[in-house]
Amino acid sequence: MARILQLTDLHVFSEPGVTLKGIPTRESLNDVVRHILQTEAAFDQVVVTGDHTHDELPASYEAVREILSPFSDRLWQVPGNHDDRSVLRQVFHSKIGGNGSERINFQFTQNNWLCIGLDTHVAGEVSGRIDAAQVDWLKAQLDASDASRVALFFHHPPVAVGSQWMDRIGLDGKELLQQVIEADARIRLVCCGHVHHEFQFQIGAAEVLTTPSTGIQFNPAGDSPNFEAAAAGYRVIEFDGDNYTTSVVRLPQIKYIPELTG
Numbered sequence: 544m545a546r547i548l549q550l551t552d553l554h555v556f557s558e559p560g561v562t563l564k565g566i567p568t569r570e571s572l573n574d575v576v577r578h579i580l581q582t583e584a585a586f587d588q589v590v591v592t593g594d595h596t597h598d599e600l601p602a603s604y605e606a607v608r609e610i611l612s613p614f615s616d617r618l619w620q621v622p623g624n625h626d627d628r629s630v631l632r633q634v635f636h637s638k639i640g641g642n643g644s645e646r647i648n649f650q651f652t653q654n655n656w657l658c659i660g661l662d663t664h665v666a667g668e669v670s671g672r673i674d675a676a677q678v679d680w681l682k683a684q685l686d687a688s689d690a691s692r693v694a695l696f697f698h699h700p701p702v703a704v705g706s707q708w709m710d711r712i713g714l715d716g717k718e719l720l721q722q723v724i725e726a727d728a729r730i731r732l733v734c735c736g737h738v739h740h741e742f743q744f745q746i747g748a749a750e751v752l753t754t755p756s757t758g759i760q761f762n763p764a765g766d767s768p769n770f771e772a773a774a775a776g777y778r779v780i781e782f783d784g785d786n787y788t789t790s791v792v793r794l795p796q797i798k799y800i801p802e803l804t805g
């Protein structure tokens with residue numbers, strides 16, 4: 544048995560107490576990490592699927608690094624739209640290789656599961672992109688691995704999530720990724736962020752899941768930004784041989800109430 548935690552859409556600011564639509568995102572991330580440390584059974588890895596900061600400033604990434612320091616020996620990261628690759632890489636240089644604004648992918652093997660992180664960030668854009676080079680890199684990781692199961696992690700979901708306003712800022716090239724997922728039945732799990740609410744879909748043998756934010760929660764209804772008074776959360780994934788179970792954990796109380804419209 545192995546356990547992995549997914550944290551996503553942290554949106555931390557450079558100064559404490561700053562709010563995103565009424566939610567103090569730094570304090571909310573602190574609450575999530577405290578909850579994990581106080582209540583979670585042992586876990587092997589922590590994956591952050593993007594939007595580490597809201598303002599993309601070095602001080603914000605340094606705050607995230609400090610808050611996530613209990614996990615620094617098992618931390619994996621990909622950027623979201625609210626990230627700057629160069630700054631993310633610079634602040635987390637002990638965890639993220641490469642240079643400057645090169646893509647930030649990762650891969651590790653946990654038990655018999657190959658876990659792959661894909662960078663969908665496009666500088667200056669809210670939507671994401673998967674291009675042929677990323678698909679080639681993904682295929683090379685799959686070809687080189689004899690793992691019996693695969694889990695993918697990235698920011699922008701590879702499908703529409705049934706939200707008019709979120710689906711306008713989705714993933715360009717998602718069809719390329721869908722083809723790879725459909726072609727390899729070892730891929731059983733795809734965990735994303737970006738949409739700040741829980742969503743489930745199936746592509747081939749893979750369950751596609753999105754995960755609540757550690758800060759502000761979105762309501763997918765409507766045609767414009769819409770926020771939800773719901774508790775912050777994260778995802779727990781358990782690998783048990785070739786099988787997995789996963790569930791979202793929400794903090795036990797709604798501590799912060801958002802402004803309800805954008």
Ligand SMILES: [Fe+2]
Nearest residue numbers: 552594625737
């Ligand atoms: Fe986000």
